[in-house]
Amino acid sequence: MVEVTLWGSLGAIAGGKSKVEIEAKDIRELFRKLAEQYPGFEPYIDRGIAVAIDGTIYRDTWSKELPQGAEIFLLPRLAGG
Amino acid sequence: MNFDPRYSGRNFTSVGTRPIRPDGVDKVTGRARYGADFNMAGQLVGRVLRSPHAHATIRKIDTSKAEKLNGVKAVITAADLPDLTDGDAAMYDILDNCMARKKALYDGHAVAAVAAVDARTARQALKLIEVDYEVLPHVTDVDEAMKHTAPLLNDAIFTEGLEEKPVRPSNVTKRTQFGHGDVHEGFGQADYVVERSFKTEQTHQGYIEPHACVASVSADGTADLWVCTQGHFVYRQHCAQLLGMEASKLRVTSSEIGGGFGGKTHVWAEPVALALSRKAGRPVKLVMTRDEVFRASGPTSATSIDVRIGARKDGTITAAEATLRYSCGPYAGMWAEIGAMTAFACYRLENVRTVGYEVLVSRPKTAAYRAPSAPMAAFAVESAVDELAKEIGMDPVEFRIKNAAQEGTRSSYGPVYGPIGIGPTLEAAKNHPHMKAPLGKNQGRGMACGFWFNFGGQTCTDLNIGMDGSVSLAVGTVDVGGSRASLSLVAAEELGIAYEQVKAVVADTSSLGYNDMTDGSRGTFSSSMATISAARNAIKILRERAAQMWDIPLDDVVWEKGHAIAKGEKYGNLAALSLREIAAASGKTGGPIAGHSELVADGAGVSFATHVCDIEVDPETGATRVLRYTVVQDAGKAVHPTYVEGQYQGGAAQGIGWALNEEYIYGKDGRLQNPGFLDYRIPVCSDLPMIDTQILEIPNPNHPYGVRGVGETSIVPPLAAIANAVSNAAGVRMTHIPMSPPRILAAIEAERGG
Numbered sequence: 001m002v003e004v005t006l007w008g009s010l011g012a013i014a015g016g017k018s019k020v021e022i023e024a025k026d027i028r029e030l031f032r033k034l035a036e037q038y039p040g041f042e043p044y045i046d047r048g049i050a051v052a053i054d055g056t057i058y059r060d061t062w063s064k065e066l067p068q069g070a071e072i073f074l075l076p077r078l079a080g081g
Numbered sequence: 082m083n084f085d086p087r088y089s090g091r092n093f094t095s096v097g098t099r100p101i102r103p104d105g106v107d108k109v110t111g112r113a114r115y116g117a118d119f120n121m122a123g124q125l126v127g128r129v130l131r132s133p134h135a136h137a138t139i140r141k142i143d144t145s146k147a148e149k150l151n152g153v154k155a156v157i158t159a160a161d162l163p164d165l166t167d168g169d170a171a172m173y174d175i176l177d178n179c180m181a182r183k184k185a186l187y188d189g190h191a192v193a194a195v196a197a198v199d200a201r202t203a204r205q206a207l208k209l210i211e212v213d214y215e216v217l218p219h220v221t222d223v224d225e226a227m228k229h230t231a232p233l234l235n236d237a238i239f240t241e242g243l244e245e246k247p248v249r250p251s252n253v254t255k256r257t258q259f260g261h262g263d264v265h266e267g268f269g270q271a272d273y274v275v276e277r278s279f280k281t282e283q284t285h286q287g288y289i290e291p292h293a294c295v296a297s298v299s300a301d302g303t304a305d306l307w308v309c310t311q312g313h314f315v316y317r318q319h320c321a322q323l324l325g326m327e328a329s330k331l332r333v334t335s336s337e338i339g340g341g342f343g344g345k346t347h348v349w350a351e352p353v354a355l356a357l358s359r360k361a362g363r364p365v366k367l368v369m370t371r372d373e374v375f376r377a378s379g380p381t382s383a384t385s386i387d388v389r390i391g392a393r394k395d396g397t398i399t400a401a402e403a404t405l406r407y408s409c410g411p412y413a414g415m416w417a418e419i420g421a422m423t424a425f426a427c428y429r430l431e432n433v434r435t436v437g438y439e440v441l442v443s444r445p446k447t448a449a450y451r452a453p454s455a456p457m458a459a460f461a462v463e464s465a466v467d468e469l470a471k472e473i474g475m476d477p478v479e480f481r482i483k484n485a486a487q488e489g490t491r492s493s494y495g496p497v498y499g500p501i502g503i504g505p506t507l508e509a510a511k512n513h514p515h516m517k518a519p520l521g522k523n524q525g526r527g528m529a530c531g532f533w534f535n536f537g538g539q540t541c542t543d544l545n546i547g548m549d550g551s552v553s554l555a556v557g558t559v560d561v562g563g564s565r566a567s568l569s570l571v572a573a574e575e576l577g578i579a580y581e582q583v584k585a586v587v588a589d590t591s592s593l594g595y596n597d598m599t600d601g602s603r604g605t606f607s608s609s610m611a612t613i614s615a616a617r618n619a620i621k622i623l624r625e626r627a628a629q630m631w632d633i634p635l636d637d638v639v640w641e642k643g644h645a646i647a648k649g650e651k652y653g654n655l656a657a658l659s660l661r662e663i664a665a666a667s668g669k670t671g672g673p674i675a676g677h678s679e680l681v682a683d684g685a686g687v688s689f690a691t692h693v694c695d696i697e698v699d700p701e702t703g704a705t706r707v708l709r710y711t712v713v714q715d716a717g718k719a720v721h722p723t724y725v726e727g728q729y730q731g732g733a734a735q736g737i738g739w740a741l742n743e744e745y746i747y748g749k750d751g752r753l754q755n756p757g758f759l760d761y762r763i764p765v766c767s768d769l770p771m772i773d774t775q776i777l778e779i780p781n782p783n784h785p786y787g788v789r790g791v792g793e794t795s796i797v798p799p800l801a802a803i804a805n806a807v808s809n810a811a812g813v814r815m816t817h818i819p820m821s822p823p824r825i826l827a828a829i830e831a832e833r834g835g
Contacts, residue, residue: 009242022362025221047171050536052496061538061683073496076257078419081286081317081343081449081600081736081793 004030010049013040027051028062030072034072048077084680088780088787089425090230095574096786099723100567104218104337111568116293116336117368124295125154125196127357127367128203129350130210131377132185135219135443135751136232139212141281142193146209154200155361156210158193162356165325172564174412176323176450178446179352185214186234186411187445188752190374191350193553197355204293212371219751223408224250224385226442234441236781252441254413258422260402260434260493267400267432271391275469279461281818282407282744283383287735287763290339291374296354297364304358308351311559312598319348319591331355335559342735344447344602344724345378353799369671376758379448382407382416386461388424396475398484401493402431405458409439410446415626417750419454423797424462426532427503429486443751449600451792452533456736460818463529464799467767468648468814475526478511481691485530494497499685500717502779503530503689509775515711527805528693531797535606535790537682538597542611543588544572544619546674550661552576554615555588556608557596562792563724563729564604565596568833570720571609573784575616577659594679597637605720606781607682613785619676626670627658679732684783685790686690690714692733692798696806703826704739711773717781717789729795730772736799739765744819768780775815 001023005065011018020037024030030051033042050059058064059077066072107113136321144156166172181190193210209825225231227683231252239247242256259307268274294308305328310316321328328766338345343367354367356509369378392398404423407417417437424435456830470480485503492498543555554572558564563586572825573580597603624638627645631652639648644657666672666821695708709757719725743760746754754763780787800818808814813832817824 005495007738009255012242012244044783046695055492055496056684056686057496057536058683060538060681064303071497074551075495075597076415076418076424078422079343079346079415079449080534080536080602080603081346081453 002066002068002072004074006074006078010041010044010074014038021072024066027058027064028063028067030066046073050075086610086783086785087682088782089784092612093574095570095580096718096720097722099581099721101246101568104565113337115290115339118296119307120366121295121297121364121775123823124364124366125198125361126200126203126477127194127196127354127365128207129191129353129373130193130207131373132181132188132190133212133460133752134185134216135188135215135221136217136234136819137185138217139181139183139192140215141213141424143211144193147195147206148255150202150206150209152198154198155196155357156193156362157353157356157360159410161360162352165323168813172322174446175319175347178412178795179349187443189316189373189445191353193379193515194353194357196361202265207568212594217382221443221751223383223406223440223442226440227406227438229561234443237609240442245447249359252253253438254409254441255439257421257437258434261491262432264400264402264432264434265517268391270393270399272394273469273472274389274391275465275472275814276389278466279386279388279464279816281384281460282455283380283444283563284739284743284745285380285742285761286340286344286345287738288340288342290555291371292345292349292368292378293368294351294354295364296358296365298355298359298360302326304355304732306333306351306355307335309336309338309345311338311345311561311600312592313559314557314596315346315598316348316351317638320352320355332589332591335587338559338561340631341561343453343600346449349378362507369760372756375761376753377445377724378437380445382409382447382454382457384420384457386457388461388465389464391467392469392473394473397426398428398430401428402434404436406438406440406704407454408442408447410444410447411441411693414447416447416454422494423532424456424458427486427530428484428493428821431495433494436722451732451735451796455531455533455797456739457575457792459531459797460800460804463798464804467805478507480608481530482507482511492562501689502777503755505691505777505779506691506713508713509713509777510693513693513713513775515693515773516710520695520707522812524695524697525806525808525810526693527693527809529798529805531687531794533602533706533794533797535603535685535688536601537607537685539595539604540611541596541609541679541681542608542615543593544612544615544676545667546619546660546664546666548664550582550664552578552583554583554585554612555593557588558604558608559592559599560587561599562728563721564608567720567724568608571612571615575613576620576660577641579835602669602792603682603685606788606790607785607787608679609720609786610682610784611678611680614678614680616726617674617676618678619674622674622676623660623663626663626667626674629670630658632654632668639780686717686781686783688715688789689795691799692793692802694802694806696803696810698807698825700811700812703822703829705825707737707768707770709770711775712795713775713777714791714794715777715779717770717784717793718775718778718787720788722776725776725791726774729774729790732795733772733799734764734769737803740800740818740820741802742819742821
């Protein structure tokens with residue numbers, strides 16, 4: 001079980017929660033279960049969500065493991081120049 | 082990904098040296114081929130008809146007269162680019178931006194295009210296209226566009242992110258919020274509070290090379306596109322989707338690039354050129370004029386930002402908040418959202434809140450510009466930070482050091498930081514001789530910090546070893562700032578051979594797997610990771626071949642300094658085999674030797690910089706002169722330090738132009754008044770001092786060599802650093818970018834009058 005912190009817009013979809021607990025071993029499973037529990041997340045996942053694990057931001061490595069006790073933070077996927 | 086990206090702390094032989102750039106001779110002799118330098122037999126000239134109105138319904142387009150003109154081979158409108166985006170809103174916006182459908186949404190919006198045998202005929206044809214417009218009210222100012230009374234640009238837009246679902250459409254597409262703690266409580270603890278409002282005008286990336294491409298669609302439906310872009314694989318995806326093609330049947334070759342800075346990260350004219358070629362049955366060359374580049378491609382947001390920061394007498398910030406309003410052009414974006422994330426990222430804050438509003442205006446579609454959105458937010462925040470330090474009576478550097486984020490700090494955008502470099506850049510700036518240099522009359526010094534995320538992405542690289550032992554490195558990230566040299570150094574380092582033995586090229590989309598574009602400061606970070614991986618795969622094959630040549634087990638062969646070495650006393654008489662020797666024998670040991678890599682490079686690591694500058698202001702005219710400028714930034718590991726310095730200097734130079742002169746000026750009619758470099762003034766060499774640089778190397782733990790992205794962060798601090806310097810020189814706080822002479826003079830006179 002990992003605790004996942006949501007950014008503001010995502011929190012609104014999760015019923016105003018800023019944190020949710022999910023049983024997930026990696027980013028892929030996290031997104032799958034988030035979409036199951038909160039269908040409103042799906043368009044955001046399609047658009048792209050970045051996952052910060054202990055401060056390091058992952059955008060595409062869906063196989064990245066989510067260590068127990070790590071700080072998991074969801075962020076919008078950003079554009080660069 | 083079977084590759085360990087962790088930092089290994091190795092010593093370097095090639096990496097960190099400064100060889101001559103491989104593309105240099107061609108660029109200074111004119112041999113390098115840019116977007117407009119490619120030509121095909123029988124090619125036609127493409128030209129685009131653009132809306133003269135800032136906002137208008139397109140009732141009807143009659144192309145019949147143009148089609149009858151001798152020499153015209155194709156005329157297209159939105160009808161020739163049907164909507165194939167299948168509900169993908171972002172792609173639909175790109176499509177609509179390439180060719181207006183129901184409405185023209187800004188001055189310069191494409192409404193039709195022609196392909197003709199020559200430019201004169203094409204221009205004549207454009208004049209024969211009759212467009213029946215119903216002109217609508219427009220709005221170009223970000224604050225005006227937010228008012229209830231403003232003309233609505235899209236009545237299907239209802240603001241996202243509000244607590245209550247809105248019942249009326251709005252030009253505000255989205256509200257976002259970041260932060261933690263309780264800002265109300267934090268301000269209650271403050272002895273000093275600074276509250277200011279700031280504005281920044283819209284600027285263009287100012288790439289010297291206009292958008293240019295040649296498109297050729299064959300009768301069998303396959304196509305070639307030669308184009309100036311930051312991401313030819315992304316352009317292939319976009320064009321294939323918009324034209325209903327299979328991606329594999331569209332080969333895209335990227336040219337040399339005369340600047341992009343985010344403005345060449347999605348398509349503008351390329352689908353139009355392909356549609357013209359498809360209709361005409363001949364290749365079509367389409368090159369934007371400078372006027373078109375300004376009116377119809379890639380400016381950054383104009384912004385309006387309110388900042389409030391409170392601190393105790395001892396200099397500890399107790400609370401910070403900002404409201405950021407960013408223009409998006411006529412299409413939804415996430416520009417204020419990024420500004421809201423980056424605004425306070427340099428600081429350790431217990432109580433912080435930022436709110437962003439994305440605002441539609443009758444201007445061109447906003448595009449990314451080098452650390453998009455961060456410079457404007459930094460301008461507002463760092464100006465207020467400077468003013469607060471002054472009110473408290475603290476040195477601005479010491480004030481920032483006291484409040485700087487560090488490892489373990491919760492960032493203002495959410496996650497807790499790992500190892501970061503803001504503290505070291507501030508300490509380096511504090512100890513830099515620049516800080517102690519004397520200032521004269523009407524001169525002021527300013528400093529500011531900046532933050533950018535950086536990112537990696539999908540990356541694919543091929544490394545092929547020729548039979549003569551030379552190495553061809555094929556990469557898929559467009560070289561916008563010297564990555565071919567850097568990646569050659571990385572290949573040489575990993576293989577243990579000379580830099581001169583490696584030749585890097587940017588491969589076309591049919592020759593290599595998919596690569597994300599060169600944005601987010603990812604080119605060298607990502608492709609160096611893939612190059613290291615590919616080289617290691619090649620080394621495994623080189624060892625296998627050496628084992629074959631010696632007829633010994635693979636495990637007994639190691640790779641050191643460009644040679645296979647038989648390990649152990651029993652092989653004492655075996656001379657090491659060089660890469661060249663193994664390559665020469667490759668035909669008899671299994672054929673070509675190559676290493677490939679396909680990976681997702683992640684963990685780019687956030688980046689910080691501190692800039693210091695000295696400015697002289699003429700109080701009679703408001704004219705400014707940049708006297709001295711210093712950039713301090715963390716590079717993780719500078720692969721080719723000269724290029725890293727170039728990135729630092731380039732970001733500072735662009736920031737100086739943005740801070741002092743560059744702005745889009747719209748008339749009351751909603752038309753752009755200054756679409757050219759005579760009236761839109763970017764800095765030239767004579768405007769700039771030598772920009773001094775100091776590279777800090779705090780290794781990125783998520784890259785084998787410790788590399789971080791360096792391309793974008795350097796444009797984040799300049800607006801604020803220069804604003805602080807001008808404010809100190811002029812004795813009045815500057816709150817509006819650009820600080821052009823009339824604006825500075827008005828501020829001085831208002832201060833005198835007050």
